[in-house]
Amino acid sequence: MSYAPPDPFGWIDDEAGRRAAAGLVRSLRPRPAEPDLLDLASNDYLGLTRHPEVTAAAAEAALRWGAGATGSRLVTGSTTLHAELEDALAAFCGFEAALVFSSGYAANLAALTALGAPGGLIVSDAGNHASIVDGCRLSRAATAVVPHADPDAVRKALDGHTGRALAVTDSVFSVDGDAAPLAGLAAACRESGAVLLVDDAHGLGVLGEGGRGALAAAGLAGAPDTVATLTLSKSLGSQGGAVLGPARVITHLVNTARTFIFDTGLAPAAAGAALGALRLLRREPERAGRAREAAAALYGGLTAAGLTAVRPDAAVVSVRAPSAEDAVRWAADCRTAGVAVGCFRPPSVPDGVSRLRLTARADLTDRQITVAVSTLVSAAPPRA
Numbered sequence: 455m456s457y458a459p460p461d462p463f464g465w466i467d468d469e470a471g472r473r474a475a476a477g478l479v480r481s482l483r484p485r486p487a488e489p490d491l492l493d494l495a496s497n498d499y500l501g502l503t504r505h506p507e508v509t510a511a512a513a514e515a516a517l518r519w520g521a522g523a524t525g526s527r528l529v530t531g532s533t534t535l536h537a538e539l540e541d542a543l544a545a546f547c548g549f550e551a552a553l554v555f556s557s558g559y560a561a562n563l564a565a566l567t568a569l570g571a572p573g574g575l576i577v578s579d580a581g582n583h584a585s586i587v588d589g590c591r592l593s594r595a596a597t598a599v600v601p602h603a604d605p606d607a608v609r610k611a612l613d614g615h616t617g618r619a620l621a622v623t624d625s626v627f628s629v630d631g632d633a634a635p636l637a638g639l640a641a642a643c644r645e646s647g648a649v650l651l652v653d654d655a656h657g658l659g660v661l662g663e664g665g666r667g668a669l670a671a672a673g674l675a676g677a678p679d680t681v682a683t684l685t686l687s688k689s690l691g692s693q694g695g696a697v698l699g700p701a702r703v704i705t706h707l708v709n710t711a712r713t714f715i716f717d718t719g720l721a722p723a724a725a726g727a728a729l730g731a732l733r734l735l736r737r738e739p740e741r742a743g744r745a746r747e748a749a750a751a752l753y754g755g756l757t758a759a760g761l762t763a764v765r766p767d768a769a770v771v772s773v774r775a776p777s778a779e780d781a782v783r784w785a786a787d788c789r790t791a792g793v794a795v796g797c798f799r800p801p802s803v804p805d806g807v808s809r810l811r812l813t814a815r816a817d818l819t820d821r822q823i824t825v826a827v828s829t830l831v832s833a834a835p836p837r838a
């Protein structure tokens with residue numbers, strides 16, 4: 455009898471079977487180069503990722519500096535383009551200094567690990583993005599997860615702690631599109647001398663005057679005890695991330711943040727595209743308001759038709775589904791009807807509530823908004 459060794463990946467098949475039985479299988483679907491659907495699924499809030507000026511800036515940067523950064527930022531990966539982008543981001547958002555990373559994920563890991571430490575305390579909103587959750591874990595600081603959008607809970611968690619302390623929140627929560635109570639959080643932090651770290655991935659380009667972000671909108675940009683993280687991959691239509699804050703914080707990150715030191719620098723094309731997008735946003739500040747108006751119009755149309763949605767604070771509109779199966783079917787029906795929407799279900803949604811996630815874009819026409827609403831209402835009939 456021949457010996458059959460145990461299958462080392464058998465457990466993967468077991469897990470996949472359970473996932474399939476629960477209707478939670480995820481799969482990749484390449485999108486066509488030319489959009490063939492009305493896109494309410496991407497995070498291209500300002501419609502810049504295909505803007506000729508932004509793509510030309512990306513191409514120009516690649517031709518001048520090369521396709522890749524060639525090394526980590528402290529070795530060969532820094533160019534004058536990176537410095538120019540850092541200055542432009544800091545100036546646009548109203549902070550003293552900025553540091554760019556190859557992703558917003560890496561920027562969050564950097565900020566949390568460089569500012570948190572064993573013996574320190576991080577107070578984190580229960581709805582925070584996965585990159586913040588991972589950053590808290592990597593920092594090895596004690597982490598208190600507090601109820602969503604609750605400055606009093608933050609105040610209580612910080613109370614009595616001596617030593618380094620930090621409260622961290624998304625500015626706009628990525629799945630439901632609701633905004634964090636930044637003024638209340640800043641006040642809670644100041645009472646105990648804690649730093650406020652805000653991930654403005656979904657606020658940049660949409661909130662604040664001309665899209666300067668949630669911190670500018672809350673009067674907190676450039677505050678000496680406030681740090682922001684950003685992604686370049688949403689409103690700016692590019693790829694990459696950044697940390698913004700007091701110059702000494704940024705210098706500390708350059709010297710200690712592992713996702714800065716050991717990661718290859720941001721690709722020149724991505725830096726060029728982000729710079730191009732910032733130039734455009736300065737010239738066309740009305741794009742921010744248009745994205746917010748499009749979100750409000752989507753929300754108004756959907757709720758008037760009886761669907762349950764969260765009132766949008768920025769460009770994300772979240773529509774509740776009664777089950778993961780309904781959410782998947784609704785999204786598939788929308789797709790068949792020519793509208794792409796995001797579908798969020800467990801485990802991406804820790805509260806277990808499945809949703810469709812719609813993103814408004816500054817370049818949506820009134821007609822497209824009407825079509826989107828009627829498509830959704832047909833796909834997701836309101837319950838009696």
Ligand code: PMP
Binds near residue numbers: 583628
């Ligand atoms: N923070 C938030 C709130 C996000 O939604 C995202 C992207 N989904 C990130 C951070 C990560 O940014 P990036 O995609 O640039 O890594």
